[in-house]
Each structure stands twice: as structure tokens, then as C-alpha cells.
Amino acid sequence: MNFTLHLTENCNMDCSYCLRNKTPKDMSEEVMYKACDLAFSKGTIAGIVFFGGEPLLKKDLIYKALDYCEAKAEKTGIKFSCKMTTNGTLLDEEFLKRASKAGMKIGLSFDGMGQDISRRFPDGSSTFGILEEKAKLLLKYIPDSMAMLTLDPAACGLYSDSVKYLLSLGFREVSAVMAYGHKVTWTDADIEVFRRELDKTADFLRDEFITGNRYFVAPLINKIQECVRGKNPAEHCHLGVKQSSITPEGNIYPCTSFINDAEYYMGNVFEGFDKEQLASIAAKSNTPETCLDCDLKTRCTNSCGCANRMNTGSENKVSPLQCAYERTVIEIADRLGDELFRYNEEEFVKYFAR
Ligand code: SF4
Ligand code: SF4
DSSP: OEEEEEOBSOOSOOOTTOOOOOOSOBOOHHHHHHHHHHHHTSSSEEEEEEESSOGGGGHHHHHHHHHHHHHHHHHHOOEEEEEEEEOSTTOOHHHHHHHHHTTOEEEEEOOGGGHHHHOOOTTSOOOHHHHHHHHHHHHHHOTTOEEEEEEOGGGGGGHHHHHHHHHHHTOSEEEEEEOOSTTOOOOHHHHHHHHHHHHHHHHHHHHHHHTTOOOEEETHHHHHHHHHHTOOGGGGOOTTTTEEEEOTTOBEESSGGGTTOGGGOOEETTTEEOHHHHHHHHTTOOOOGGGTTOTTTTTSOTTOHHHHHHHHSSTTOOOHHHHHHHHHHHHHHHHHHHHHHHHOHHHHHHHHOO
16 A cells, blocks of 8 residues: 655645645654554555655655665565655755665656746746756656656647657656646637647657657556556546555545545544545545446546546546546547557557556
8 A cells, every 4th residue: 555645735836736735834753654654554565655745845754764664674574665756846866866775766747848837936936947957867866757747728738849858858757647626727729739739749659669669658658558458547546445645744535635625534643544434435436427328438537536526526526627638538549559559569569568
């Protein structure tokens, strides 16, 4: 089970689509150690994700957590794995050396060519140049890091150039998700722009595949993989079953989007999980009624409880925006998959089925 530790609610940036309620609240060492103990009490792998706000504001706490978990892994034989999602502005060599030694996977939030449209410092100054340097530094120490792009409607016309730019920096994996929530408004025209941009990205990935370059770009490559492997993407979301988020105070919620939502409180690191709450929250994750007769229901991420609740107020109700997005992604992923299959069936199976 993975535990996401919200080391702080604070952040040194001010992104236009950010939904975090930024406060100076930090996690104490006591809560951090208890959260790590909880991770080691659930199965054979203890997974920790360092998260915020901006987790690198609490570097010392991360160092202590790594020392503690590594010692505990050695003593118990339980495998320890760690990840971090960061805005990257505070990355430095000392941290990256330690993170690399711990085998940490890092996701760098970087919107590419749209970075300065949405992701600026609180005084309004640019972060693009800094991020470019930090991305290169990150890739020097942890080459399999992922670039994580949040698609703001104001920047969706830059989507394919952003993906290409991030790959040109040396990332092999780029993940793009839509910006949701009350701070952004998507129009039908934006979705049309997104479709054109995704089409261009698919053409680029096809040409790169043919020349031997295998890039993982979500949401296209994963959609093809899931289809070839017979996996249902809706099953990724297991409210509170496979992952939990822990607040600076030590309270447990099913995911980062439900933090401080009383309906989703699942216990705390001192007393453990509230089993009844856990069962009733897990039961909330069902295929939405409006999707039951849809041909795409086994291909669609329609059961992401947090996106649904954020967009419609209900875990099991998909917004028209999410539905349009999923239909667009599946259509273009299928077109790309067909072209790659026809180009070289053996190579296709080798890459997508493995
Ligand atoms: S870096 Fe993350 S937490 Fe900070 S303002 Fe941006 S979206 Fe919010
Ligand atoms: S495409 Fe729309 S209707 Fe079909 S499963 Fe996805 S969200 Fe539901």
C-alpha cells in the first residue's frame, strides 16, 4: 500500500489552477515516523510518496524519513519504495544524490511551453528558466524521472510542443492531466484545440516509434497498453484500498483530493484506520450509472472518484467534460495503436504487451 505524506501545506509557488489551501502547517517528526510505521505494517512493500504543498520545503524531514525507512526495511525484510512529486524549484545536488541512493522516483511538475502561463512564483515572476535547469539536473541524477504536465485550457494550444520540448530535455516519460476544479473553465472550443494537439502528439509518437524511440506519453501510450493487456483503467481508483493520504496532523484520507473532507476521514496515524469508514468509502467507487451501457466503459477512467466529485459533486457521476476528454483520448489512442500495429506487428506486441 502507498502512503502519501503531505509534509507541508505550504508552497513557494502560486499556480493559477492550484486547489491547495496553502497554510504554514507542516508535518511533525512524530507524525512522519508514525506514518512510516503504518506503511511498514501493511504487507510486504512499504510505499511512501513525499507530497505537499511543496515537499522540498521540508528536505530535512525527507532525509529523516529515508534514514528511518531504510533502517526499518533492513531490520524487517519489508521492501521500501519511495516517490516524490515536486515543483522542482528547490532541487539541488545534495538532495538528488540522497534521493538517487534511496531509489526515489521523482515526478517533476513542469508544464513545458505553458509553464509561465499557469505556474509562477507568488510575485508573478517566471519559473520557466529555473525549471529548465532543474529538469536537467534531475535527469543527471535520476534519469527515469517523469515530467508531469497539467493541461490548463489557456495553454492547451501548446500541448504537443510542450510534450516535444519535455522529451527533448531528456525525459522518457511525460504524463499530462487536465486541470480540474473551480479555477479553470473548459469550453467546447478548448476541447477541439486539445483534440488537434493530441492528434499532432500521436503523429509525433508514431514517427518516433518508427525511428526506434519509445517514449511513454500518458494519456496515449497507457491507453494502448491497457487495451492490449486487457486492463480496465477504471480499476486504478480504489478509494482508500491501495493508497492513502496523510495530512500534516496525521489524519488519513483516501487520496490527495479528499484531504480535510470529513466524509472521507479514515482514521489517523496514532489510532490506525477506522475499518467501518474504510469499507464504506471503498464501496463508493462504482461504475457511474450513466456509463453502464457505454461501449467504452472498460477503456475509460470514469471511476476516478476524486475527479468526479470535484467536477460533479458525486463520486459516481462523470462530468460532460471528463466524458468528452475520455472519448477524444480513446479515439486518438486507437488510431495511433492501429497505425503502429500495421507498421510492425511484432514490435507493437513487444512494446505494448510487455
Ligand atoms: S506547485 Fe503545486 S502546491 Fe504549489 S502552487 Fe503549484 S499546484 Fe499548488
Ligand atoms: S466515454 Fe463517457 S459515457 Fe462512456 S464510459 Fe467514459 S465517461 Fe462514461
